Amino acid sequence: MARGRLEAEQMAADDEDDDIIEGDVVDDLEGEDPEYGSEDDGGDGDGEDDGPIHTVLEDDSFHCFDGHHEAVVAVAWNPALPDVVATGGCDDTAYLWRVGQDAFEESAGSLGTYELPGHQDTVAALAFSSSGAMLATAGMDGMCKVWRVADGQLMHSLEGSGGALQWITWHPRGDVVVSGTDDCMIYMWNATTGAVMQVFSGHCGAVSAGCFTSDGKSLVSVGGEDDASLRVWNPKTGDCVLTIQGHPFHESGITCLGLHRDGGGAAITGGDDGCVCISNVATGRVGGRLTGHEDSVEAVGLSAQLPLAASASLDGKLLIWDCGTLSQRGCCEHPTSVTRMVWHPTEPFVFTACLDGASRCWDLRTASCVRTYGGHEDAVQDICLSPDGSMLLTGSDDGTARVFKVKP
Numbered sequence: 001m002a003r004g005r006l007e008a009e010q011m012a013a014d015d016e017d018d019d020i021i022e023g024d025v026v027d028d029l030e031g032e033d034p035e036y037g038s039e040d041d042g043g044d045g046d047g048e049d050d051g052p053i054h055t056v057l058e059d060d061s062f063h064c065f066d067g068h069h070e071a072v073v074a075v076a077w078n079p080a081l082p083d084v085v086a087t088g089g090c091d092d093t094a095y096l097w098r099v100g101q102d103a104f105e106e107s108a109g110s111l112g113t114y115e116l117p118g119h120q121d122t123v124a125a126l127a128f129s130s131s132g133a134m135l136a137t138a139g140m141d142g143m144c145k146v147w148r149v150a151d152g153q154l155m156h157s158l159e160g161s162g163g164a165l166q167w168i169t170w171h172p173r174g175d176v177v178v179s180g181t182d183d184c185m186i187y188m189w190n191a192t193t194g195a196v197m198q199v200f201s202g203h204c205g206a207v208s209a210g211c212f213t214s215d216g217k218s219l220v221s222v223g224g225e226d227d228a229s230l231r232v233w234n235p236k237t238g239d240c241v242l243t244i245q246g247h248p249f250h251e252s253g254i255t256c257l258g259l260h261r262d263g264g265g266a267a268i269t270g271g272d273d274g275c276v277c278i279s280n281v282a283t284g285r286v287g288g289r290l291t292g293h294e295d296s297v298e299a300v301g302l303s304a305q306l307p308l309a310a311s312a313s314l315d316g317k318l319l320i321w322d323c324g325t326l327s328q329r330g331c332c333e334h335p336t337s338v339t340r341m342v343w344h345p346t347e348p349f350v351f352t353a354c355l356d357g358a359s360r361c362w363d364l365r366t367a368s369c370v371r372t373y374g375g376h377e378d379a380v381q382d383i384c385l386s387p388d389g390s391m392l393l394t395g396s397d398d399g400t401a402r403v404f405k406v407k408p
Contacts (some may be wrong), residue, residue: 057374061402072395078130088123113154138165156194182205225253270297288326330367353380
């Protein structure tokens with residue numbers, strides 16, 4: 001079953017804020033600074049009973065990591081170390097490894113491959129801190145673990161309510177990590193000390209996605225089934241400062257969230273009923289409901305270069321939306337369900353992961369498929385891009401992670 005995903009919204013540190021050190025951010029959030037806050041597949045499956053369709057494509061990856069023993073469902077790329085990535089899977093384990101280096105082969109004087117054990121259930125999400133020095137893993141066992149990237153050592157095991165964790169996010173400039181549970185709670189920890197900094201309570205269902213605004217002064221979260229709300233939190237006080245819920249917003253569970261990088265407050269959300277909403281987290285205004293999907297929306301995002309939005313769904317469609325007119329601009333058809341999508345950092349391209357085992361690059365201007373990436377023998381569950389957009393990392397139910405050159 002495809003998993004709803006949080007659209008990772010470019011959390012890299014801003015060069016303009018190099019004077020802000022990690023300690024300042026933690027102190028601010030702890031309330032010590034009063035100033036803070038002022039292609040063709042050849043198959044014909046047409047339903048779940050037929051099972052996923054797997055496209056038979058030549059393997060054009062240049063690196064395959066096969067350290068996992070079960071499905072790989074989470075992947076992440078280090079924002080500061082261009083060849084360091086992480087993967088998490090259903091074998092309850094995460095790995096840190098280098099692109100181009102064979103599994104468990106260590107190069108003299110450089111980061112080797114590190115197994116990160118200790119979770120008691122699937123590692124459903126993982127993310128690097130903005131400095132690239134730490135990796136956080138979120139488990140269905142309810143544990144968040146923080147690891148030192150330099151040597152793969154466990155720094156802290158962070159525990160919340162015990163509810164399963166399915167997403168994780170870092171503060172854009174500090175060593176502060178946040179995750180939401182399937183029993184309505186959100187926890188914010190100091191990743192350096194392991195201390196709980198804040199507990200956010202207000203959702204009445206699973207907290208399905210969340211991320212900080214680009215300035216780090218607000219945390220935005222969305223609720224799944226039985227909740228269907230978007231909430232904006234003050235991370236310094238723990239107060240909910242804005243709630244969007246009810247008509248004309250989502251009428252059923254929200255599965256995914258994306259914020260615009262410009263900090264203007266624009267947000268896009270996708271629901272399990274196929275509905276997409278564009279709203280403003282600064283004003284609470286819902287700009288509109290976008291309809292066109294026929295199944296759960298698994299990933300959403302707003303373009304950084306063009307006035308466009310995109311949504312990917314289990315119905316096999318990547319829909320492109322005009323943010324000005326709130327109308328559908330294009331439809332990118334896949335042979336089966338789409339599980340994940342990611343935006344290119346500088347080009348008008350979106351990359352999608354599909355249950356047929358392939359990943360694809362789409363040009364949003366023409367809604368055309370630029371390239372299909374093959375090599376996996378089972379569904380692709382997660383994808384991410386290198387910081388410069390030159391390489392694509394994919395994780396699959398076949399137990400492998402593969403790396404592709406974006407341009408052949």
